[in-house]
Amino acid sequence: MNIDALRARQIPVSGVARAAAPFHLLVKPVGAGCNLACRYCYYPQRGDRPTRMDDALLAQFIRQYIAAQPRYSREINFVWQGGEPLLAGIGFYKRALALQRRYAPPGVVISNSLQTNGTLLTDAWCRLFREHNFIIGVSLDGDRQTQDAHRPDRRGNSSYDAALRGIALLQQHGVAFNLLVVVHDGVADAAAALYDQVTALGARFLQFQPLMLEGDAPAGGYSLSAANWGRFMRDIYRRWRQRGDVGRVFVMNIEHVYAQYFTQVSPDCVHAARCGGNLVMEQDGGVYACDHLIDEAHRLGRFNAGDELATLADAARALPFGRRKSVRRECQRCSVKMVCQGGCPAHLGPDGYNRLCAGYYAFFSEVLAPLRRYPRDAGGLALWRSAQPEASRP
Ligand code: SF4
Ligand code: SF4
Numbered sequence: 001m002n003i004d005a006l007r008a009r010q011i012p013v014s015g016v017a018r019a020a021a022p023f024h025l026l027v028k029p030v031g032a033g034c035n036l037a038c039r040y041c042y043y044p045q046r047g048d049r050p051t052r053m054d055d056a057l058l059a060q061f062i063r064q065y066i067a068a069q070p071r072y073s074r075e076i077n078f079v080w081q082g083g084e085p086l087l088a089g090i091g092f093y094k095r096a097l098a099l100q101r102r103y104a105p106p107g108v109v110i111s112n113s114l115q116t117n118g119t120l121l122t123d124a125w126c127r128l129f130r131e132h133n134f135i136i137g138v139s140l141d142g143d144r145q146t147q148d149a150h151r152p153d154r155r156g157n158s159s160y161d162a163a164l165r166g167i168a169l170l171q172q173h174g175v176a177f178n179l180l181v182v183v184h185d186g187v188a189d190a191a192a193a194l195y196d197q198v199t200a201l202g203a204r205f206l207q208f209q210p211l212m213l214e215g216d217a218p219a220g221g222y223s224l225s226a227a228n229w230g231r232f233m234r235d236i237y238r239r240w241r242q243r244g245d246v247g248r249v250f251v252m253n254i255e256h257v258y259a260q261y262f263t264q265v266s267p268d269c270v271h272a273a274r275c276g277g278n279l280v281m282e283q284d285g286g287v288y289a290c291d292h293l294i295d296e297a298h299r300l301g302r303f304n305a306g307d308e309l310a311t312l313a314d315a316a317r318a319l320p321f322g323r324r325k326s327v328r329r330e331c332q333r334c335s336v337k338m339v340c341q342g343g344c345p346a347h348l349g350p351d352g353y354n355r356l357c358a359g360y361y362a363f364f365s366e367v368l369a370p371l372r373r374y375p376r377d378a379g380g381l382a383l384w385r386s387a388q389p390e391a392s393r394p
Helices: 001-010 055-067 090-103 123-132 144-150 161-171 185-200 226-242 252-263 309-318 355-369 378-387
Strands: 024-027 073-081 109-116 136-138 177-183 205-210 278-281 287-288 299-302
Touching: 024 177, 055 073, 055 090, 055 309, 073 090, 090 109, 090 123, 123 161, 136 161, 144 161, 161 177, 177 185, 177 226, 177 309, 185 205, 185 226, 205 252, 226 252, 226 355, 252 355, 252 378, 278 309, 299 309
Parallel strands: 024 073, 024 278, 073 109, 109 136, 136 177, 177 205
Antiparallel strands: 278 287, 287 299
């Protein structure tokens, strides 16, 4: 048997092994270190003094992350997150980009996304992001009052002006960005106003994320009921349509329903049929199966202790949390399962039910209603698109 045949069977011969399927790995170059102190933060250890991933580990990681993807992968995406990943410093990302260029195989596109609170952005950061086509996610909770109530800095001061300054810089430099808004019971009545506030900033890509009941959130009195999640997202959907923003503003939660309905594939892990393809690596090389399951049961290994990324990625898919998503009885007979798939296992309550289930059902039922008469394939998508008013075709 020749070497190519052995590799095709995923048998490592030399160098770096390949994973059985493409995988994403979210990197936290400074772990949970952050300059803000969001009151609902799901990283309990964020108060630690940030330490940065060392350069040897960065180099090893970039080489392996590229080499461990299956041979047929044509795009490899690096996702940088924190805490606040800008605390790693601009030089860190310049070194990372140089390493990506060095290890990128011909014909493979390397892309980068980074999630930030926006408060540390400068012209220099934005120039780098523009030059290398980063997609930047900025966390912002709405107007000054809402942002400062939930996302103060570590001294308890306002973060609103600094975040807005960062967003303005991204716009001036033409950097692609989206706004990420955390949803909890405290903002559930304000969906339409919140939508107006964030779109008034010029944001065209929005994502609404349900509160994670981890870390500081429960002790801080935060909660999110299923009814409020459903009502909030339904109100966003209605506001989006009412304002004629279809095809102009992209609300990821809605766009993903459309995509999943017509292509049968979920663009995000929460509503994918299985978990296990979204690993996370801490700055010390600790690799976990998911950013929301940082515990011993979901710890896969320690990258700089010799574990190969391909082996860790394959192990993540085999863990029970990844396989059990929508096998629950209530999901099997649910009319929105096609776009819900049971949601995120990290949202399961002690009774085994997804605590956002009724909210998902309400939101997905409303978005799906006009889609259901179209076949779930490329032809259906074309038909549906042509039925939308021309000015608002998504
Ligand atoms: S546990 Fe939740 S966040 Fe993690 S991969 Fe699964 S769906 Fe995604
Ligand atoms: S709405 Fe509830 S029952 Fe239906 S698929 Fe989602 S989690 Fe399962």
